[in-house]
Amino acid sequence: MAEDQDRDDPPSDRSARTSAAPDSSPEERYRKIFQYNNDAVMVVDLETESFLDVNPAACDLLGYSREELLSMHPEDIHPNDVERVRKEFISQVYQEGSGFTDDLTCLTKDGEEVPTEISGAALDAGEDGTDPTQMIAMLRDISDRVEHRRDLEEKIERLDRFASIVSHDLKNPLSIINGHVTLARENGDPEHFDAIEDAVDRMDEMLSELLQLTREGHLVGERTDIELEPLAREVWIDCELDPATLEIKSSRTLYADRDRLHELFANLFENAHTHGGETVTVRVGTLDRDDRNGFYVEDDGEGIPADEQDTVFEWGHTTTSDGTGFGLAIVAEIAEAHGWEITVYDAEAGGTRFEIEVS
Structure with a gap:
């Protein structure tokens, strides 16, 4: 009967009934975003520099339980960067309402250093210009990005080394060619042309081999x-x-x-x-x-x-x-x-x- 009733209802009535269906509140939606976010999300009390709330991803990233993190302070997870974070990141949140840095090393419970980027925003900045007392901070693990960047830097360094090797080791056959060209001009002895040809062959072999090595990376x-x-x-x-x-x-x-x-x-x-x-x-x-x-x-x-x-x-x-x-x-x-x-x-x-x- 319900199906027959829906079938008989005009489209405008069905639309009205659908839009009137109960929906989750904004608080519920935000709670789900907080709970199921893949990035570590933390609510921080700016006055006491303590954690007010953390999501499961934060626990996974840092290796602590939720209860452990709520008893800790931000400086416990980035002790070497705490002063810089206060100066460069927290100050942005106070002055502009939000902040970001892509250079923050966090320390896990096991003592492992994890490179991260952090973005944050004030939660309760007053319209009368009062400073915020809380902020939400989002940590993202960028280990893969850092490793990729390190690999690229190593490849560039290796290519620079190969270039240095080529430029250096070609000097010897080039000096041999230059010397024999001078002598050949003086007396035309065929042995000088043979020496030049050998040096050229050696240079060609070196360049071919080194080109292959740069492609292979070894x-x-x-x-x-x-x-x-x-x-x-x-x-x-x-x-x-x-x-x-x-x-x-x-x-x-x-x-x-x-x-x-x-x-x-x-x-x-x-x-x-x-x-x-x-x-x-x-x-x-x-x-x-x-x-x-x-x-x-x-x-x-x-x-x-x-x-x-x-x-x-x-x-x-x-x-x-x-x-x-x-x-x-x-x-x-x-x-x-x-x-x-x-x-x-x-x-x-x-x-x-x-x-x-x-x-």
Whole structure:
């Protein structure tokens, strides 16, 4: 019968009956928004700086029960930021009726730091200009956003490092090309053109490999078994450091990225040549101590002062007027990317000794 009655009623009557149906009060709607909000919502007494009410999301975020939070103060959950919050956030609420900050670290019951953003608004600002006594504050966990931003920053930093590696390591083949071009113009000897072609091929290979590495986001690519002595001699020839001398004291097999290992040796050899002079002697060998497994590169140059040995691997550290400070930093990056550890010592011959411990 009810269905028949609805069917017979004119649309205007049905609409009137529907609009007249009982509805929840504004207080009830706001209570539901407070109760089921995914963000942590807190009602704060501004005079006592205490919590008057908190929603379930606040308990979930901070790890406390509702009763525990109601017995606490805002400074209990952000002790390191409380003064800044008072100065930058609470003052906004007093002056403008609302406030916001996206840089608030909250401390959970378990001691975990959670990055959050907080927005708030005065609840009872008087029309006569009196200060509010309560506010509602909404906390949002931005851990994912912070992690994403940190990942982007790391990628940018890594790309900067790759760019530094490219610009630094291309200088050697470019100087070789420049030198052989000058000689070729003087005597036209075909061997100079061969050297130029080899250097160009090396540059092309380096650029291709480094471009691939930047896309993949890793400094080290495919690893293979590499014999130490032939690679070291190959790098020495590529660097064209005569009349300096290379001595191979012992050899071993290394499991490494061949191109990156080539760069590691090239930078160590060039560093020795730069600081030890044109007639420097460079020695390469394996570590023969029971407590270390790896290889070393040392020279008989002037050595590195003790107070600088802790900083030689830092980016930009250089002791020459025309140096970039990238060479040894690149060596350290390549070693670390392989899971190796590099340490600098004074060599017995008076120069510098770099020991690379492999895993």
